[in-house]
Amino acid sequence: MNTRLPHVLMTVDTEGGVWTYGLELVRACRPLGIRFTVAVLGRAPSDAALAEMTSTGADVCSLPCRLEWMPDADADVERSAEWLSALAARIHPDVVQINGYAHAGLFSSPTIVVAHSCVCSWWRAVHGCAAPPEWTQYRARVRTALDTAVRVIAPTRAMLDALEREHGRVEHGHVIWNGLDAEDIAVRKEDFIFAAGRLWDEAKNLEALDRIASRVIWPIVAAGSVTRPDGGEQPAAAIRSLGSVERQAVREWMRRAAIYAWPVLYEPFGLSVLEAAHAGCVLVLSDIPSLRELWSGAATLVPPGDDAALARALNELATQPQARASMADRARARARAYSTARFGAEYARLYREVIGNDRSRAALSSTDSAAARMTRG
Numbered sequence: 001m002n003t004r005l006p007h008v009l010m011t012v013d014t015e016g017g018v019w020t021y022g023l024e025l026v027r028a029c030r031p032l033g034i035r036f037t038v039a040v041l042g043r044a045p046s047d048a049a050l051a052e053m054t055s056t057g058a059d060v061c062s063l064p065c066r067l068e069w070m071p072d073a074d075a076d077v078e079r080s081a082e083w084l085s086a087l088a089a090r091i092h093p094d095v096v097q098i099n100g101y102a103h104a105g106l107f108s109s110p111t112i113v114v115a116h117s118c119v120c121s122w123w124r125a126v127h128g129c130a131a132p133p134e135w136t137q138y139r140a141r142v143r144t145a146l147d148t149a150v151r152v153i154a155p156t157r158a159m160l161d162a163l164e165r166e167h168g169r170v171e172h173g174h175v176i177w178n179g180l181d182a183e184d185i186a187v188r189k190e191d192f193i194f195a196a197g198r199l200w201d202e203a204k205n206l207e208a209l210d211r212i213a214s215r216v217i218w219p220i221v222a223a224g225s226v227t228r229p230d231g232g233e234q235p236a237a238a239i240r241s242l243g244s245v246e247r248q249a250v251r252e253w254m255r256r257a258a259i260y261a262w263p264v265l266y267e268p269f270g271l272s273v274l275e276a277a278h279a280g281c282v283l284v285l286s287d288i289p290s291l292r293e294l295w296s297g298a299a300t301l302v303p304p305g306d307d308a309a310l311a312r313a314l315n316e317l318a319t320q321p322q323a324r325a326s327m328a329d330r331a332r333a334r335a336r337a338y339s340t341a342r343f344g345a346e347y348a349r350l351y352r353e354v355i356g357n358d359r360s361r362a363a364l365s366s367t368d369s370a371a372a373r374m375t376r377g
Contacts, residue, residue, distance in 0.1 A: 005033050005034065005035045006033065006034050006035070006094050006095070006351055006352060006355055007035050007036075007037070007091070007092075007093045007094045007095075008029075008034060008035070008036050008037070008093060008094070008095050008096070008097055008351060009036075009037045009039060009084075009087065009088055009091065009093035009095075009096045009097070009107075009109070010022060010025075010026075010036055010037070010038055010039065010096075010097040010099065011038075011039045011040075011041055011084070011097070011098050011099050011100060011103065012038055012039070012040055012041070012099055013040065013041050013042035013043075013067055013099070013100075014040065014042055014043045014044070014045050014046075014049065015042055015043065015067065016198070017116070017269070017270070017271040017272065018099050018116050019045070019049065020180070020247065020271050021099070021116070021155075021178055021271060022038060022053075022099065023052060023053055023056065024178070024179060024180050024340055024343065025343070025344065025347060026038065026053070026056040026057075026058045027056050027340065027344075028179060028340045028341065028343050028344025028345075028347070029344045029347055029348050029351075030056060030057055031344075032344055032345065032348040033348070034347075034348050034351055035057070035058075036056075036057075036058040036059070037058065037059045037060075037061070037087070037091055037093065038053060038058045038059070038060045038061075039061055039062075039063070039083075039084060039087060040060065040061070040062040040063070041062075041063055041065055041067060041080055041100075042064070042065065042066070042067045043064065044062050044064050045060075045062065046246065048246050048248075049246070049247070050062075052247075059091075061087065063079075063080055063083045065079060065080045066229075067100070068100055068101065068102040068138065068141065069117075069119050069138070070229045071229060071230060074137070077102050077103075080103065081102070081103055081106055084103050084106060085106050085107075088106070088107050088108075088109065092109075093107075093109050094109060094351075094355045094358075095109055095110050095111070095112060095351050095354050095355055095358075096109050096110070096111045096112070097111075097112045097114060098111060098112070098113050098114070098145070098149075099114045099116055100113075100116075100145075101113060101115075101141050101142045101144075101145035101146075102141045102145070104144070104145035104148045104149050105144055105145065105148040109358075110150045110354045110355070110357070110358045111148060111149050111150060112149060112150065112151045112152075112153060112350070112351075112354065113145050113146065113148075113149035113151070113152050113153070114152075114153045114154075114155075115152060115153065115154045115155075115159060115160070115163050115268070116155065116159075116268055116269070117159075117268055118142065118159075118162065118163055118166060118167075119131060119135055119138055120135060120138070120139060120142070120166040120167070121159075121162040121163065121165070121166050121266070122203055122266050123135070124162075124166070125203060125265050125266035125288075126202045126203050126265050126266060139166075139167065142166075142167050143167050143168070146163075146167060146168075146170050146171075147171075149172070150172060150354055150357070150358075151172050151173075151174060151350060151354060152170050152171075152172055152173045152174070153173075153174055153175070153176050153350070154173065154174075154175050154176075154268070155175070155176065155177060155178045155268055155269035156175060156177065156268060156269055156289075156290040156293050156294065157175050157293060158268070158288075158289035158290035158292075158293050159268035159269070159290060160173050160174075160175055161289070162268075162289075174350075176343070176346045176347065176350070177269070177294070177338055177342075177343070178269050178271055178274070178338065178343060179338050179339050179340045179341070179342055179343025179344065180271060180274050180275060180278070180338065180340060180343075181278075181339055181340040181341075182251075182275060182278035182279065182335075187255045187256065187279075187280070189256065189257070189258040189280065189324075190256045190257065190258060191218050191258060191318070192218050192219045192220070192221055192256075192257055192258065192259075193209075193216065193218050193219070193220045193221070193257065193258070193259045193260075193261050193284075193314060193318075194220075194221050194222070194223075194253050194254060194256075194257035194259070194260055194261070194276070194281070195209055195220065195221075195222045195223075195224075195260065195261050195262060196222065196223045196224055196250050196253075196254075196272045196276075197222070197224045197262070197264070197272065198224045198225045199222065199224055199225065199226045199234045199235075199236060199241060200225065200226060200227070200228040200232075200233075200234035202265070203264060203265050203266035203267070204224075204262075204264050204265075204267075205263045205264050205265050205286070205304070205305070206222055206224070206236075206239075206263070207234075208263040208305075208307055208310060209222065209239050209261060209263060209310075210236050210237055210238050210239050211238075211307055212307050212310055212311040212314075213238035213239050214238060215311045215315075216311055216314050216315060216318070217315055217318050217319070218258075218259070218314070218318045219239075219240065220238075220239040220240065220261070221239065221240045221242065221253060221257070222236065222239050222240070222241050222242065223242040223243070223244075223245050223249070223250050223253060224241075224242075224243075224244065225243065225244045226241060226243055227244075250272075250275070251275065251279065254275060254276045254279035254281055255279045255280070257276075257279075257281055258281065258282060258317075258318075258324060259281060259282045259283075259284060259314065259317055259318070259324070260272075260273065260276035260277075260279075260281035260282070260283055260284070261284045261285075261310070261314060262283070262284070262285045262286065262291075263284075263285075263286050263302070263304070263310050264285075264286050264288065264291075264304070265286065265288070265304050265305065266288070267286075267288065267290055267291060268290055269290060269294070270285075270290070270291060270294070273285065273291070273294075273295065273299075274335055274338055276331075277298070277331035277332055277334065277335035278332065278335045280328050280331075280332060281328065281331065282299075282300070282317055282324045282327045282328050282331065283295060283298065283299035283300065283327070283331045284299065284300045284302065284310070284313050284314060284317065285299045285300070285301055285302070286301070286302060286303075286304040287301035287302060287303055287304065288304055294334075294338075295331070295334060297330065297334075298327075298330040298331045298333070298334035299327070299330075299331060300313050300317065300327065
């Protein structure tokens with residue numbers, strides 16, 4: 001009897017939530033009999049991050065390179081394609097999961113594309129118009145990936161809708177909400193507001209917190225890179241910026257903070273919001289489709305780009321401890337719905353379905369070939 005575990009080759013990067021997503025997915029699927037080789041593209045993971053990923057039992061390898069959405073990335077996209085192709089030829093995965101687009105058409109194994117984000121939908125949310133012509137090749141890569149993949153997964157219905165608005169119909173598109181578990185720890189909350197995200201990223205819009213800091217009665221602390229992909233920096237003026245910190249440190253800040261603020265203009269899911277909810281934070285979020293889908297009724301939602309509404313919401317919560325306690329309880333209850341167990345079970349079922357379909361097609365092809373030989377004979 002064949003007892004070999006289904007083997008997934010999965011790409012991740014360390015630039016944002018995809019790393020946390022990948023880590024939680026491997027953890028969730030390991031008890032369900034799925035094994036992973038994790039191919040890290042982009043910046044190499046820190047020693048602490050690498051140790052956390054390898055502790056899941058995954059095999060991990062890394063290629064420092066520019067990612068497909070970065071400026072002047074074409075040469076590195078080609079180089080990483082060669083590296084991934086060679087890796088797949090060596091390990092023979094049952095299924096490949098690309099957490100991106102550019103490499104989806106490389107493999108003989110069935111390939112799943114997970115649409116965590118998209119430059120074109122990012123651009124429209126931030127700038128209010130279509131992405132300019134310099135992103136034409138990127139658009140072509142995304143369309144090819146959507147056509148090549150046996151399944152296209154989005155973390156919210158809102159993201160799948162955005163993908164179709166920008167790139168046309170997505171066949172075999174499905175929504176699987178991300179999942180993350182965290183231990184509820186009773187910690188005395190402190191009177192400050194926390195946020196996590198790249199300060200330079202216009203879509204994260206953490207600059208809004210910097211602009212309103214003088215109008216908010218509590219201090220604001222933010223964790224996240226201030227260094228743009230081009231090497232320039234986006235320093236904070238009025239909030240306390242921690243810069244890039246390890247995930248464990250972010251969790252500690254969340255456990256202490258009374259309020260988690262996320263004034264984003266664009267966000268397909270938002271794992272940091274889920275972590276903050278588990279940590280007992282009150283959530284103040286932008287009223288955009290994805291966050292409305294996930295957190296309506298469990299967070300204070302404010303119009304994106306409305307600094308006055310953001311400052312007002314933060315100040316009202318800062319002065320109303322009973323309201324904070326009620327909203328924190330709602331957020332924590334909602335967070336439990338996005339569990340690691342549900343997340344892992346849905347992906348494990350997806351992998352087995354894709355592998356089973358691929359083997360059925362192979363068997364059918366073999367039968368057809370045998371029949372053809374008999375007919376010729």
